[in-house]
Amino acid sequence: MSQRKSTKPRMIDIAERVGVSKGAVASVLSNVGKNVIRVSEAKRAEILRVAREMNYVPNITARALAGKSGMKIGVLIDSHAPRCTYRILWSIEETAVKAGYRLMIGQAHDDPQSLFDCYDNFMRHGIDGVICLAHEYSGHEEEVRACFQDKKNLVFHDPTEWEAPCVKIDRETGMMQAMRHLQETGRQRIGLWLPRNSNCYSYRQRIAGYRKSNQGEEFLCHGLPLRCCIDEIRDKKLDAVIASNDSEAAQLARELMRRGIRVPEDVALIGHDNDDFSEFYYPSLSTIDQNDEAAGRKFFELLMEQLKGNTPQENYTFHTKLIIRESSSRKMNKEASE
Known part of the structure; x- marks a missing residue:
C-alpha cells in the first residue's frame, strides 16, 4: 500500500515558488542566518505573502530541540x-x-x-x-x-x-497637569477620588502629584465607595474631582447629575486612562492619557x-x-x- 504523501508546506516549497534559496526563506521566517543572508524588502514581503497563502506553520518543537528560538x-x-x-x-x-x-x-x-x-x-x-x-x-x-x-x-x-x-x-506628571488646569479654570476645592484602599505604585504616584500641585485644603477620598464620595463632595463643597479612571468618572458624573449637581458648572470632573468611550460620554470626559x-x-x-x-x-x-x-x-x- 502506498504511503500517503504529506501536504504540509515546507520552507523549500516556499523557496521554489518565490525563486529564492531555502536559506533566504529561513532568514525571513525564522531569523536563521539573518546576519549572513541578505533579503530585499520586496523579496521579504513576497516570502511572507507566499507563506501565508500556503498556510506555512513553523515546527516550533524542532526549533526548540535544536536550541533555536521558538519565536x-x-x-x-x-x-x-x-x-x-x-x-x-x-x-x-x-x-x-x-x-x-x-x-x-x-x-x-x-x-x-x-x-x-x-x-x-x-x-x-x-x-x-x-x-x-x-x-x-x-x-x-x-x-x-x-x-x-x-x-x-x-x-x-x-x-x-x-x-x-x-x-x-509617570502618572505624577499627568496628575499635576490636571490640577493646574482645574486651578486655571477657577476651581479651588479639588478632590482626588481613589475608591480602592490600595497602596499600589499607581495610586502613590497620583497622590504625590495631587499633593505637589494642591494649593488649598487637601480632599483625598481614598478607599471610599461612590456614595461616600458624593457625600464628601456635598458636605465639603468640592468644585472639582479627579477620579481614578474614566469608568468611575462616568459613574460619578451620572450620580451627580441625578442629584441635580451640574457637570462641569458645579463640579468639574477628570478621569484617567483615556478609554474609548470617554470622548463620546455626555459630557465628554477630560482624562489623563498613558500612551x-x-x-x-x-x-x-x-x-x-x-x-x-x-x-x-x-x-x-x-x-x-x-x-x-x-x-x-x-x-x-x-x-x-x-
Whole structure:
C-alpha cells in the first residue's frame, strides 16, 4: 500500500515558488542566518505573502530541540487589570506578530503563586522571554523577588523592588497637569477620588502629584465607595474631582447629575486612562492619557534587546498627559450664567 504523501508546506516549497534559496526563506521566517543572508524588502514581503497563502506553520518543537528560538514570548497579566493594561497587551501582541512572534498569556489575580506557576508553564513551553504586567502583591514582595530576581529575559511594568528592566508610566506628571488646569479654570476645592484602599505604585504616584500641585485644603477620598464620595463632595463643597479612571468618572458624573449637581458648572470632573468611550460620554470626559500603545511597543523592544544579548537601559519612562474635554471646561460665574 502506498504511503500517503504529506501536504504540509515546507520552507523549500516556499523557496521554489518565490525563486529564492531555502536559506533566504529561513532568514525571513525564522531569523536563521539573518546576519549572513541578505533579503530585499520586496523579496521579504513576497516570502511572507507566499507563506501565508500556503498556510506555512513553523515546527516550533524542532526549533526548540535544536536550541533555536521558538519565536514565542509570554505575558503575565492580572485578570482584573484595568482597560489601559489590556491596551498595552494588545499593543504588545500587534508588535510581536509583525516581528514573527506569538504570545502566550498567563493570568492571575491576588495570588502570586498562580503567577509563578504561569511563569513555570511558560518555561516548559520554550518561551523565549516574558513581559510581566503584574508583579505588585502587597505582603508578598519577598516571594515575588525570590521568583523573578535572578531570571533573564524579563521586562516589568513599572519599577520592581530590585534592579530590572522596566517600562515606567509617570502618572505624577499627568496628575499635576490636571490640577493646574482645574486651578486655571477657577476651581479651588479639588478632590482626588481613589475608591480602592490600595497602596499600589499607581495610586502613590497620583497622590504625590495631587499633593505637589494642591494649593488649598487637601480632599483625598481614598478607599471610599461612590456614595461616600458624593457625600464628601456635598458636605465639603468640592468644585472639582479627579477620579481614578474614566469608568468611575462616568459613574460619578451620572450620580451627580441625578442629584441635580451640574457637570462641569458645579463640579468639574477628570478621569484617567483615556478609554474609548470617554470622548463620546455626555459630557465628554477630560482624562489623563498613558500612551498605552507606545508603551506596549517599548515593552517588546526592551525584551528583544535582551534576547539579542544586549543590556537594555534599566528604565524607560512614558509621561502621561491631560486631555481636556467638556467635563472640566471653564467654570461659569453666576453673572455669566444669569
